[in-house]
Amino acid sequence: MKKTVLITGGNSGLGLHSAEQMAARGAEVLIGCRDRTRGQAAVAHIKNHHPQARVRLFALDLSDLAQVHSAARRLRDEIGELDVLINNAGTVPTRQQFTADGYEMQFGVNYLAPVLFTHLLLPLLRQAPSARILHVASVAHWLGRINSRTWRGRFPYLVMDAYGQSKLGNILFSNVLAQRLAREGITSNALHPGGVDTGIFRHVPGPLRTLIRPTLITPEKAAFLPVSMALDEDFVGVTGGYFDARGRARRSPSARNGELAARLYEETMALLELTPLAAAQPARVPG
Template sequence: MSNRDNWAAVDVPDQTGRVAVITGSNTGIGYHTAAALAKHGARVVLAVRDVAKGEAAAKRITKACPQADVAVQELDLSSLASVRAAASALKITHPRIDLLINNAGVMYTPKQTTVDGFELQFGTNHLGHFALTGLLLPHMARRAGSRVVTVSSMAHRIMAAIHFDDLQWESGYNRIAAYGQSKLANLMFTYELQRRLAAKRKSTIAVAAHPGTANTELTRYLPPFLRPADRLLTPLVVQSAAMGALPTLRAATDPEVTGGQYFGPSGIGEQRGHPKLVEASKQAHDVELQQRLWTVSEELTGITFPV
């Protein structure tokens, strides 16, 4: 595909008739992704944990773009019961789903567990999205050109590994390494999902993106020793959430995108800039690890995929 260096929100093609479900879309990158898709004609569903914040975000979008079609769906990715309930509601309310954007996430949280006993970052960022995708995928397979876009991070390279011997960090906890594990899992999930979709000759594709270094609420749990560097570097390398949303938007809408591609900013170190094709770590492409993670994820969530 053309890897032009100035792709922007204005390049999003007409999305009229398409339904996009975006997790964690009441703020930050998810919000700007939702606003851009709505502006270009998509029916957008803000799948969020806090419904009141979701409704406020929907109002901001429709105020800026009165013709926007925006709905809100309650979804707590840290609860498999909530994921199942949200998926059921989405399938009833929306006869078709064209885009599922797995955007929501938590970063560098103190040691916590989900309702189901999973380490919070792994449970929310990976397992919650794994389960949601598995539940919605049959609904998406009916739609030609449907896409699952999962948002990863440059952190998939930092202290990152899939700790199969202790996925839930029960024998020790490092919040940075745990976040890296969850973001590496996002990429491994994308690649394994794409391989399975292609094997079944499905029209749905799986694509990944990362926002670079963007100004969002994710940094609220930044470890104290990193905060001075964050304050120093923010004016130099951090881009707006709207710019951070561009790799996701390109992965979701560019007609030249193919399954298994990965998009990130074009600038130095992929920290900022317009979106382009980027490369994941060698570890992320390890097929044996991808398949092992898939099997474990099915066991932990109780969700099996139709591929």
């Protein structure tokens, strides 16, 4: 059966190569991005290399929650079901920036908006058999600490602290979804694609970027993991995991903290004015 896959930030880097590889395998791919020109270029690139590819673009600006609502409404009107949602888009500004709703940019774009978008697309995911949700996290979650006092801005602004918090949030959210959607047959997993040489490092100062680059892998190689988790039979029914290229990866103690995950989820639902998913029976989160 052909799969319908939606990937945010699919216009460049890891997202683009993931979209291309999934389209090459026959999936219908929806690319969500903020910049229409870059998005159109991504679609053209994929179709030039794979003429039979089924790929299309939709506008999505994760820095504005009202636009996230609008994008989800359009998708619910246009497609009947969604097999895979990949929350891939992210940002790492080295200077503090804020979303349209007044949140620190990394918290808002990397964590808060994907939580909203995922909930708004649950009706489509529920229509698909064995739907999958993937969250692109990072080993940098080990640096993260959930601190609600920084969500509207942090002083001083420490870029890796902010990034670590957002990636820790991704994993904790994935854990909650895995538990609360288990009865519905929807799986949720997080992944660390590796240190990927993409535009996400464009804000890193030149000397540091020069030092980091030799340790990075290409987006094309890194895409193997999310593509496998999205489409392969090996991941049927697998939920609540955190993976890297070698398989199941080790999470920080905070990322395994069920009470922290539940508390963050409830606080996030209050921010977004959404009804939380019903809690499941407590289950041990794998390491």
